[in-house]
Amino acid sequence: MNRIAAFSIGAASGVVGTYLTLKEREDLKVEPKVFKYGRPDSPVSFHSYSAHSLAYDRARKIPLWVIERLSPHDIKKEITADRHRSNFQPDPFVSPHYSSANTDYFNSGWSRGHMAAAGNYKHDQKCMDDTFYLTNILPQDLDNNIDYWYRLENYCRQLVKKGYSLTVISGPLFLPEERDGKKIISHQVIGDNNVSVPTHLFKILLAEREDEEPPLLGSFIIPNKPVSDCPLRTFQVPLETIEKHSGSHFLQNLQRNKALDLCDKDGCKTISLNELTLYRYAQKLEQATSKEALEKLWAEMESKAIKLDKHITAIYKKKMNEF
Amino acid sequence: MNRIAAFSIGAASGVVGTYLTLKEREDLKVEPKVFKYGRPDSPVSFHSYSAHSLAYDRARKIPLWVIERLSPHDIKKEITADRHRSNFQPDPFVSPHYSSANTDYFNSGWSRGHMAAAGNYKHDQKCMDDTFYLTNILPQDLDNNIDYWYRLENYCRQLVKKGYSLTVISGPLFLPEERDGKKIISHQVIGDNNVSVPTHLFKILLAEREDEEPPLLGSFIIPNKPVSDCPLRTFQVPLETIEKHSGSHFLQNLQRNKALDLCDKDGCKTISLNELTLYRYAQKLEQATSKEALEKLWAEMESKAIKLDKHITAIYKKKMNEF
Known part of the structure; x- marks a missing residue:
């Protein structure tokens, strides 16, 4: 050479x-x-915030990867943050020339999907606010965002509640599909800034607990579309698959051959769609301000054939007594 | 913040x-x-060679941009390199995990298109060899490669022959097209390594000459498909358009508002398709080793209705006298 x-x-x-x-x-x-x-220069820029760090793709106007570390210590803290006080906004560290804008997403048919989840930072308004910079956001199927992806994010927090310190890396992928014998990558771009809509999302989880050695590793590729109520394990892939598609190298300091399979050890059981729906209705019931509103919500649940449990029935009864 | x-x-x-x-x-x-x-880390790695430098996209397995600087001094040198001595090969500085391979291109329907052109380094075998690393190569439409893109590369060398020092930046783009009211980016990937086939190629030219101030700037986006015999100016775009799509920032030290338009000043006249064909046949005639081969080539040219000129006729006559 x-x-x-x-x-x-x-x-x-x-x-x-x-x-x-x-x-x-x-x-x-x-x-x-x-x-x-x-x-x-490189079309990739790196940014760190109060709780997460990311690499931003200035060509596609979305992150390449976003890394967080969730600790049992933080998750036990008092809930002090409110996502209604956080606003989606362009990242002041990215030139508008290479930035997405809220208007790119409006009426696009795609939601603004967080990579570092806002729900991970209920204990700190600043950390939550930081997740609303558009460098942490990508165009995500709305149903996917509020359902399957939410349940994956919720699963992360369940792991932390079990005492695991969790490294979470999330990001987009653009994967080919076969058409007429050829492999084709095809995806929409939205808004004046041509923000790329990924075909898939990935999440890499590394869980460690003081009483356990070695750490648990699981990595997943989820299609960016509505996903039926199937087990998380369905989407598990080797970490190397995500690396090959994304071009990034993750968890360099981990001895991979010693890490254990997260789903083998923990089960990778997310809450069911019914549980998620009950959870959402529980929130709505708690916030209801009249007897009529309560009755309307209850009728809605019955019409959707949601399997009710004792917890939600108790909330309903308690609230009914308030009016 | x-x-x-x-x-x-x-x-x-x-x-x-x-x-x-x-x-x-x-x-x-x-x-x-x-x-x-x-x-x-970043999916982008940077590499420098004997005469060119590039940024490599480990996700798409092709370069993001390749930069060269061609000088009138070099182009006057004796021709000592032979492209038949150069071999396409993986770049030893890139992990095979993130590399393309020759086999990705074989039978793919796509040619191995140089970004830094081999033809720019006829004076130095090492420089030419370096352009054959697959980090400098992307899947290019064959007709585009040997015709329109070749004529653009040839135009670069014509500028240098006129005495310009030329900074050349070349690379791929993935541009959307409208389908059913949506903007879609769609492209093939080839081989086991899923090497991305760009929808377009860009070339940025900055030409400067001692007797001229300020420098001349021209930038072009060419579709990665057969291109009809239209003027180079058809494809001229503002440099900022390429930057916005590629996410890279080019020629940071140039005072852009002072640079003059290359095509306004120089005309951006590439050789015609007929001239290119004549040039190719001139090479073949020179290499012919028998009277029969000469006559066969001549008949081929006549059957293709190529407009002959004095130069090619002279070569034919000269060679005929050799046998």
């Missing part, structure tokens, strides 16, 4: 194989003469 | 607007606790 110069950020951190590494390069300090008018 | 840490490579180099810059961040040295198991 007779290269006159090399500048590399990502090249040295590949996963497998016998390729040359940064250290073997001859001279890292020579700026080639091609850079007389500046070195073109 | 109350961010506990920020690490940024690209964010500080945006183009326009009043967004905050790197310097305004509070603390660049704190590694957030989320990085306990390593900081996920």
